[in-house]
Amino acid sequence: MSERPAIEFIDLKAQRQRIGKAMDEAILKVVHDGNYILGEQVAQFEAGLASFCGAKHAIAVANGTDALILVLEALGIGPGDAVICPSFTFAATAEVVAWMGATPIFAEIDEATYNLDPSAIAAAIETARKHELTPKALISVDLFGQACDYEPIEALCERNGLVLIADSAQGYGARYKGRVAGGIGAFATTSFFPAKPLGCYGDGGAILTNSDEHAELLRSLRFHGKGSYKYDNVRVGVNSRLDTIQAAVLIEKLKVFAEEIEKRQIVAQRYTAALKDLVTTPYVMPDCVSTWAQYTIRVDADRRDAFQEALKAKGVPTTVYYPKPLHLQTAYRHFPVAGNGLPISERVAREVVSLPMHPYLDEETQDYIIAAVREALALSAAAA
Structure with a gap:
């Protein structure tokens, strides 16, 4: 094989x-x-x-x-x-x-x-x-x-x-x-x-x-x-x-950009249909179309590392955008934060993880990624 x-x-x-x-x-x-x-x-x-x-x-x-x-x-x-x-x-x-x-x-x-x-x-x-x-x-x-x-x-x-x-x-x-x-x-x-x-x-x-x-x-x-x-x-x-x-x-x-945006929709729709029962999948507002620069899901913070490791073992790359909000960064933490803090920003940063996304992901590769994600979620849940 x-x-x-x-x-x-x-x-x-x-x-x-x-x-x-x-x-x-x-x-x-x-x-x-x-x-x-x-x-x-x-x-x-x-x-x-x-x-x-x-x-x-x-x-x-x-x-x-x-x-x-x-x-x-x-x-x-x-x-x-x-x-x-x-x-x-x-x-x-x-x-x-x-x-x-x-x-x-x-x-x-x-x-x-x-x-x-x-x-x-x-x-x-x-x-x-x-x-x-x-x-x-x-x-x-x-x-x-x-x-x-x-x-x-x-x-x-x-x-x-x-x-x-x-x-x-x-x-x-x-x-x-x-x-x-x-x-x-x-x-x-x-x-x-x-x-x-x-x-x-x-x-x-x-x-x-x-x-x-x-x-x-x-x-x-x-x-x-x-x-x-x-x-x-x-x-x-x-x-x-x-x-x-x-x-x-x-x-x-630019000549192929509009078509590539359409192809990204297909990938995103297949991901969402297969994963929405297990994780928080991306939400797109009504009457809006995303370019899907990233396809970002959320998993429990205490499971994310194990989830990414399990996917890595399967050959599926992931990335975290962004692991630390700017107001917590050394260079920016002295600048003002509005209201009573930014708890949503902080929580999201601990949970987000992005899956492979581009217009040329074929269905076979998408299916492999989806199956790997589902398996990794089960493994990370057992390890948590």
């Missing part, structure tokens, strides 16, 4: 097999043309990215973290200002706020979606004011591929004068009540880190906005504060441009 091929947590090689020829041609065209910085492919990709989500402007930058930083810079956010954000997320969401000298205010998440809880925003605003800070913006995070519940968030931001910045690094392309993540918020940012649903062959990111004024400012900021030409520096900026080769890669990936 032949040995089972290794299961990839995210299989970029399978995608490469599908679009490799077109990708090779696109990359070689850039190589032969020699326009490696802001070549024509960058503008072409920006147009496609904006069109996909219904935004007016897309500004491609070097990575997703820079995308957030540049938005805060464009808004003039700095010392004395507060930016509300979740704690159950990757560090970049709060990191950029601290870099600007502003203060992140950590707010609670909704236990069903793992996204920022709209009802927690008022407490975060009150916390900011107690610390004599001016609430200026809110960074939402479309965690694991699902858009936040934006209607109440938008209403609260408008009522309180907060600029809504949607961190869609995991959720770009998700559907929310007829809208597409990337086109929601005063600004949306995304990352093209290779493991993201829409990823390049290195680092990359983008900012999306409907504001002509801010789009012009952001294009200047990403290019050393450029004015009418590159040696006319009208403001202090940074060097954060998406490489032309990465734009060429992303053009090809």
Whole structure:
């Protein structure tokens, strides 16, 4: 009997097999043309990215973290200002706020979606004011591929004068009540880190906005504060441009992105149907579509390690996103926490575990993973 091929947590090689020829041609065209910085492919990709989500402007930058930083810079956010954000997320969401000298205010998440809880925003605003800070913006995070519940968030931001910045690094392309993540918020940012649903062959990111004024400012900021030409520096900026080769890669990936999102739905539906009677499976809000950047279940905290070990023994990789909320991290624990703490964020962090998820998981591999998960759950329960 032949040995089972290794299961990839995210299989970029399978995608490469599908679009490799077109990708090779696109990359070689850039190589032969020699326009490696802001070549024509960058503008072409920006147009496609904006069109996909219904935004007016897309500004491609070097990575997703820079995308957030540049938005805060464009808004003039700095010392004395507060930016509300979740704690159950990757560090970049709060990191950029601290870099600007502003203060992140950590707010609670909704236990069903793992996204920022709209009802927690008022407490975060009150916390900011107690610390004599001016609430200026809110960074939402479309965690694991699902858009936040934006209607109440938008209403609260408008009522309180907060600029809504949607961190869609995991959720770009998700559907929310007829809208597409990337086109929601005063600004949306995304990352093209290779493991993201829409990823390049290195680092990359983008900012999306409907504001002509801010789009012009952001294009200047990403290019050393450029004015009418590159040696006319009208403001202090940074060097954060998406490489032309990465734009060429992303053009090809964007062509299959909608289909890949559909394929992810099939994988997620099969997982959920097979596992919902045993564990907490992901919840997707009505009239919404996740991009399934991750398929994340929850198991009892005292069983998680044993569960992961049992799956590892079966050749099934797992990952925990995220094992420690930011407000408990050494670098961020001195920043304010809204309300009476973040018990949901802390509890979820002890229980979540993500299973392999990508568009090219065939049914046989899915069935193997499902059977392994069910067996691992039984083994971990016996060990607990």
